[in-house]
Amino acid sequence: MATVHLTVPISEEAVCSLQVGDTVYLSGIIVTGRDAAHKYMVETFIRSANVPGSEQALYEELRRLLAGSAIYHCGPVVRQREDGRWEFVAAGPTTSIREEPYQADVIAHFGLRGVIGKGGMGPRTLQACQKHGAVYLHAVGGAATLIADAVKEVLTVYKKDEFGVPEAFWVIRVENLPLVVTMDSHGRSIHEEVQAVSERRLQQLLGVSV
Amino acid sequence: MDLTEPIVELIRRASTDLPADVEAALRAARDREEAGSAAASTLTAILDNVALARARSQPICQDTGTPIFHIHYPAGTSAGKLRAQAEAAVVEATRRAYLRPNAVDSITGRNSGNNLGIGFPVFHMEEWESDLLEIALLLKGGGSENVSIQYSLPYEPLKAGRDLEGVRRVVLDAVHRAQGEGCAPGILGICIGGDRSTAYTYAKMQLLRPLDDVNPVPELAALEERLLRECNELGVGPMGFGGKTTILGVKIGAAHRLPASFFVTVAYMCWACRRARMEVKNGTVVYP
Numbered sequence: 001m002a003t004v005h006l007t008v009p010i011s012e013e014a015v016c017s018l019q020v021g022d023t024v025y026l027s028g029i030i031v032t033g034r035d036a037a038h039k040y041m042v043e044t045f046i047r048s049a050n051v052p053g054s055e056q057a058l059y060e061e062l063r064r065l066l067a068g069s070a071i072y073h074c075g076p077v078v079r080q081r082e083d084g085r086w087e088f089v090a091a092g093p094t095t096s097i098r099e100e101p102y103q104a105d106v107i108a109h110f111g112l113r114g115v116i117g118k119g120g121m122g123p124r125t126l127q128a129c130q131k132h133g134a135v136y137l138h139a140v141g142g143a144a145t146l147i148a149d150a151v152k153e154v155l156t157v158y159k160k161d162e163f164g165v166p167e168a169f170w171v172i173r174v175e176n177l178p179l180v181v182t183m184d185s186h187g188r189s190i191h192e193e194v195q196a197v198s199e200r201r202l203q204q205l206l207g208v209s210v
Numbered sequence: 211m212d213l214t215e216p217i218v219e220l221i222r223r224a225s226t227d228l229p230a231d232v233e234a235a236l237r238a239a240r241d242r243e244e245a246g247s248a249a250a251s252t253l254t255a256i257l258d259n260v261a262l263a264r265a266r267s268q269p270i271c272q273d274t275g276t277p278i279f280h281i282h283y284p285a286g287t288s289a290g291k292l293r294a295q296a297e298a299a300v301v302e303a304t305r306r307a308y309l310r311p312n313a314v315d316s317i318t319g320r321n322s323g324n325n326l327g328i329g330f331p332v333f334h335m336e337e338w339e340s341d342l343l344e345i346a347l348l349l350k351g352g353g354s355e356n357v358s359i360q361y362s363l364p365y366e367p368l369k370a371g372r373d374l375e376g377v378r379r380v381v382l383d384a385v386h387r388a389q390g391e392g393c394a395p396g397i398l399g400i401c402i403g404g405d406r407s408t409a410y411t412y413a414k415m416q417l418l419r420p421l422d423d424v425n426p427v428p429e430l431a432a433l434e435e436r437l438l439r440e441c442n443e444l445g446v447g448p449m450g451f452g453g454k455t456t457i458l459g460v461k462i463g464a465a466h467r468l469p470a471s472f473f474v475t476v477a478y479m480c481w482a483c484r485r486a487r488m489e490v491k492n493g494t495v496v497y498p
Contacts, residue, residue: 001248021248023251075273076272076310077268077307077309078307079307089268090268090271090272091272092271092272092273094273118449119389119449119450120450138449138451140252140255140449141271142256142271142273142393142481142482143255143259144268144270144271145262145263145266145268145269146262148268149262163319164311164321164323165323166272166310166311166321167321180248182451190451191389194390194446194447195389197445198446201444201445202382202383205443206369206379
């Protein structure tokens with residue numbers, strides 16, 4: 001299992017060289033987005049006939065930011081400094097599977113190279129990773145202060161008032177964000193493999209023949 | 211006596227530090243995993259994170275969860291005033307970023323911004339004989355709440371009948387289903403019996419027990435020990451990466467049930483089992 005340092009923008013070649021189990025230290029500008037953000041992106045940008053005028057500027061901005069970058073499933077605890085700038089206080093990942101209905105479309109539409117979260121995702125996302133050259137990167141759930149330490153700067157925030165602090169799009173610059181590849185662009189998923197092992201052991205413990 | 215500030219301190223302690231027994235269990239788990247494995251490096255990151263959060267007095271996890279208060283108060287204390295002070299403390303703890311604003315209006319999707327809302331935070335308040343005022347607080351995150359589960363026995367798919375073997379079977383199933391999604395290695399608070407709502411309350415109360423205590427009911431003590439061993443044989447591992455540690459502790463309680471009902475309720479708690487307690491006696495506040 002390799003240890004790889006990646007910087008945004010991430011090339012397709014770099015992403016395709018990653019295998020499940022690799023440790024990745026990610027640097028560059030990424031964007032947080034979770035439940036409200038994914039629903040919004042899909043309903044307002046991807047599945048709607050045209051983007052409303054009021055949302056056009058944010059759409060362009062997200063397209064610019066997300067191409068070759070990663071979206072982070074995270075609802076941070078933030079603090080506003082006296083000069084008005086924001087800081088991340090605690091920033092661990094949230095459970096990703098809730099975005100399964102949306103993630104594949106978001107990867108395809110915005111050209112994401114990485115999805116960061118916890119718990120892994122389902123077959124549609126795994127397929128999208130294969131088709132469009134992306135990986136799922138697992139952050140350590142609950143390691144919020146450690147991860148906040150890797151967030152060096154909060155550049156801006158979108159939809160904070162509408163979605164609330166945890167659900168907003170926070171645009172952040174990270175340095176050496178520690179991650180593990182658990183779904184790669186070759187169709188492998190640690191989550192599927194561990195699930196199969198635990199299923200087998202469960203059947204043994206329950207005394208059911210396999 | 212205004213307890214607002216002492217309760218802010220209780221919240222700070224719960225959010226920014228782990229109980230010593232939980233941290234010790236995580237350390238023992240790290241030492242059991244193979245060096246260089248994803249499981250070992252994950253547990254190391256968790257322990258580093260706990261130390262950093264404690265040193266900086268910052269939340270261990272960004273999901274500071276649902277604050278669940280269990281308050282026992284002596285006769286003559288106003289429960290209403292206590293509750294108002296605890297609510298004021300929650301608002302202040304949110305302002306100081308010990309808590310993330312976590313109360314979302316289920317109709318509009320709006321976050322109240324201060325952790326107050328309908329049924330939020332959660333209060334269980336009871337008068338007792340003692341002249342001591344005791345406030346226990348559990349901060350329970352959403353990832354672990356979402357994998358918590360309630361079974362109604364008999365449960366045919368697992369051949370789980372209305373006995374302790376049936377309980378064992380559904381609990382193993384619950385841990386398998388959860389995989390890493392509840393932020394494994396987790397802690398299980400289990401209630402056998404009760405009705406659908408009290409069962410979850412009792413199951414979560416089990417999470418207030420220290421990991422190293424022994425259940426006073428011998429059958430339950432034996433089941434706790436067996437389930438801890440067997441859950442770890444599932445091999446889910448920290449964060450679901452595979453490994454020897456899936457669960458850090460199993461705590462089981464029983465409540466009376468209707469003849470017609472037999473619920474087994476599993477309250478899954480993430481590794482960040484943030485519980486804290488304070489006691490007030492003769493105007494003195496201690497955090498034992």
